Amino acid sequence: MLSIENLHAHYGLSHVLQGVSLHGGPGEVVGLFGRNGVGKTTILKTVAGWVPATSGSVRLDGADLAGRTPDAIARLGLGLVPEDRRIFPGLSVEENLRLGLLQCPARSRRENEAAIGRAFARFPRLAERRHQMGTTLSGGEQQMLAMARVMVGTAKLLLIDEPTEGLAPMIVDEIFAIIGDLKRAGLTILLVEQNIHRALDIADRFYAVERGRVTLEGDAASPKDRARLMETVSV
Secondary structure, three states, X not given: OEEEXXXXXXXXXXXXXXXXXXXXXXXXXXXXXXXXXOOHHHHHHHHOOOOOEEEEEEEEOOEEOOOOOHHHHHHOOEEEEOOOXXXXXXOEXXXXXXXXXXXXXXXXXXXXXXXXXXXXXXXXXXXXXXXXXXXXXXXXXXXXXXXXXXXXXXXXXXXXXXXXXXXXXXXXXXXXXXXXHHHHOOOEEEEEOOOHHHHHHHOOEEEEEEOOEEXXXXXXXXXXXXXXHHHHHHO
């Protein structure tokens, strides 16, 4: 579903990604771990087209993403849930949610309304607050809205950046339960998350990133690989 080969990216003169290669199969949750500032978020933004790649290749379900705009990449089936959530001020919960429908302009109105209905069924808190301004929601509810907005489209691959940062433990449980539901629904998920133990419990495989490079790949179910990961990210 996702294939990244020898990916390089720069911020000005800063060489941020230095030959990243990783893969995610259909229905897999792939964890992306490392300390702050090592390039994890840049990987997600480069895959999504927010940051231009300097060289290397990114393929989504066989389609080459090189040179495509973020909106074109989204229409191919990629959904990015950014760390800052990007909830639009001045718009209600439902209006923010409906922005996700722009990913699928060819879909019928009936199909769009069904997608909105499924999102509200999956996120009953959002349904209760559908007319409330999106920016007045709690942090956890804003995270749910950011995820729901991507899900009303036709995403096959989700890139989720730090979904539980700063959230209460009860809300963290809800977010991981939602990610588990998406996994069971067959979506491929590339997950950046500082709560490594919780993320490993839901992931199939993982990569560790250090200074813009993948330094470790492992099986999330392997105690040996998990121990190597913890040694790597704690150095």
